[in-house]
Amino acid sequence: MSSDLSVLGISGSLRRASLNSGLLRAAAELHPPSTEYATFELADIPLFNSDLESNGPPKAVVALQETIKHSDGLLLAVPEYNYSISGVLKNALDWASRGDPSVLDGKPLAIMGAGGRYGTVRAQLHMRQIALHNSMRVMIDPDLHLPRARSLFDNDGNLTDAKTRDKLRAFMVAFTEWITHSRTDPTLKYR
Amino acid sequence: MSSDLSVLGISGSLRRASLNSGLLRAAAELHPPSTEYATFELADIPLFNSDLESNGPPKAVVALQETIKHSDGLLLAVPEYNYSISGVLKNALDWASRGDPSVLDGKPLAIMGAGGRYGTVRAQLHMRQIALHNSMRVMIDPDLHLPRARSLFDNDGNLTDAKTRDKLRAFMVAFTEWITHSRTDPTLKYR
Amino acid sequence: MSSDLSVLGISGSLRRASLNSGLLRAAAELHPPSTEYATFELADIPLFNSDLESNGPPKAVVALQETIKHSDGLLLAVPEYNYSISGVLKNALDWASRGDPSVLDGKPLAIMGAGGRYGTVRAQLHMRQIALHNSMRVMIDPDLHLPRARSLFDNDGNLTDAKTRDKLRAFMVAFTEWITHSRTDPTLKYR
Amino acid sequence: MSSDLSVLGISGSLRRASLNSGLLRAAAELHPPSTEYATFELADIPLFNSDLESNGPPKAVVALQETIKHSDGLLLAVPEYNYSISGVLKNALDWASRGDPSVLDGKPLAIMGAGGRYGTVRAQLHMRQIALHNSMRVMIDPDLHLPRARSLFDNDGNLTDAKTRDKLRAFMVAFTEWITHSRTDPTLKYR
Numbered sequence A, B, C, D: 001m002s003s004d005l006s007v008l009g010i011s012g013s014l015r016r017a018s019l020n021s022g023l024l025r026a027a028a029e030l031h032p033p034s035t036e037y038a039t040f041e042l043a044d045i046p047l048f049n050s051d052l053e054s055n056g057p058p059k060a061v062v063a064l065q066e067t068i069k070h071s072d073g074l075l076l077a078v079p080e081y082n083y084s085i086s087g088v089l090k091n092a093l094d095w096a097s098r099g100d101p102s103v104l105d106g107k108p109l110a111i112m113g114a115g116g117r118y119g120t121v122r123a124q125l126h127m128r129q130i131a132l133h134n135s136m137r138v139m140i141d142p143d144l145h146l147p148r149a150r151s152l153f154d155n156d157g158n159l160t161d162a163k164t165r166d167k168l169r170a171f172m173v174a175f176t177e178w179i180t181h182s183r184t185d186p187t188l189k190y191r
Helices: A019-030 A059-069 A087-096 A121-133 A162-182 A186-190 B019-030 B059-069 B087-096 B121-133 B162-182 B186-190 C019-030 C059-069 C087-096 C121-133 C162-182 C186-190 D019-030 D059-069 D087-096 D121-133 D162-182 D186-190
Strands: A005-011 A035-040 A073-077 A108-114 B005-011 B035-040 B073-077 B108-114 C005-011 C035-040 C073-077 C108-114 D005-011 D035-040 D073-077 D108-114
Touching (some): A005 A162, A019 A108, A019 A162, A108 A121, A121 C121, A121 D121, A162 B186, A186 B162, B005 B019, B019 B073, B019 B108, B019 B162, B059 B087, B087 C087, C005 C019, C005 C087, C005 C162, C019 C073, C019 C108, C019 C162, C108 C121, C162 D186, C186 D162, D005 D019, D019 D162
Parallel strands (some): A005 A035, A005 A073, A073 A108, B005 B035, B005 B073, B073 B108, C005 C073, D005 D035, D005 D073
16 A cells, blocks of 8 residues: 555664564564565675765665665664674665765664663664764654563574564554654754 | 643753853743743752652752643753753753653753853753653754854843844744644653 | 872762662772772752852862862762763762862772663763763773662662672772872873 | 884775875874884775674784784774764774674774864764773873864865874874873773
């Protein structure tokens, strides 16, 4: 149906059995049926270098930018490396933030993360500041932090814990509501 | 008119000639005519101590909580002391955040600040994290940072710079729009 | 002995049974015997207002500044309120940071905290940024975060958990070493 | 001379005419004669993926890790992209932080940055938090923020402004002193 919302999920980890990529796969199963859902893999994104833009950005970057542009909301699964988001994810966002307006400008965003002693709390704080630069509309509640998450997933990184699956289901419903709400924000014009 | 929005301005500085208090006085002149505007002074708020709550919070604290509760949006003028918001303001927010829900929960908020080399950019970043704890709906755009602000004000701390007054007028219009928008946020129920 | 180091402990909470004040009392028992240890209570510090400085700062503030000045290192127990340090503590630091140089400039500092889901990790991050403004020498390792700390203390807020007491003892030894080291820092002259 | 200190400079930008890379080239001219100085280019570092470590990390990563390991101090020039350090630099640090201990653990670090309205102040705050995870010994004073830096450099990104060159020279002297001091830090054993 043309009025369906589309959510684009991106994981900050390239590791095959990544818990954060597993969270995104679970989101693919648990999002509301009225929402379209797709993911984008960052493995082919080159390191950011604005010199590469002179003849148009690299092909994988164009694909990333177009895919974000045509999605209604961005869902980021952020592993915490060194108290911040992964360089892999930051690098992709550096590319995506190019242009005026960029494809990130004013985009509805939900942030979630698994792992670490404190469930990626520090990485998520950094991510919110990064999103602020792009005037992204970051969902406030509910949040999704999964500390010491190893036991919530099987060995292939699939989310198996029933309670966490319920949380994620509610998170995806809320995000759909947030996207719909954010699209009517009259202050988007002040960007 | 009963449908009018009310904005409550609070300055993080108690100094008589404070630039941030001056910003708030200018907001009193420049807000949209359809918006009610009041300020609350923090001088009488005691240091936070939850032991004082056992027989009901101190009178000044009750006044602060009630005034916030009955306002539709909170406007904070944040001086930057030691790379963060002032202790005076943080102390008031610590009192205001008490209760479940507290009067801060989900409240629309606009942050502005004058002073310093970088226009209170670090204090405003801290303020956004503090607001996140209370699920406050913090306006994203436009922002209002006033670096090296001394020359924009007269000696009594009144905002005299025409360009900055125009910025502030637009900021207040945007905040009114933001408040109206935030009140319809369906994700407020996830707090 | 005149070569002894002195540590000054300050709690960010005024509550009688505060876990963070309890941590400081435990530090009084567990610090190395060669270190002098004292605490300073913030209950009488007025709200910061630079207008009050014109005839000399208030008496309690002078006492705070003098006590910090004559200590060799500052030990802060930071409760986390609203994802940051308490307003009570921030207000005291705002007073202490006055003057050029202030009594905080270059002072060795150790930060610890009890409580919350994540052991005051966000408050400690804010505290490190605040300390940076004052060029304080903040101890890096070991850290001391005590999540869900209630069960480590008795009902009066005394630290009873043996393992945590051992951690704190090691923390205090490390801080003594850190103070001694920081006093020889040749880059203190660049403040 | 075998007692010479070696500093390794890394730029967070890959752009040919990058101001931050220009800062590093200027550091190569202005560091104390008793200090060895080298730079490492990040262009060949692949995106971080811990699966790639199973047969030993990629060649460029081994080179990065070895070069950091054999340097006495790390000098990072951090452009500010999206209110944080560049993904290019974060990705390199994610690789460098691998292992226990990693080559970053306890390493003396100096941070500088050029560009933006506020001289990379937000990126440098993020960098300090990232460094904390690795217990890096980050120099506190002097700092080096260069707001609106375009006019301080020629069109090839060479630092030409005399006053800024003096600042950088003093910064490099201070960093040499900081490295020497950090190597004697007795609390390094608590990592």
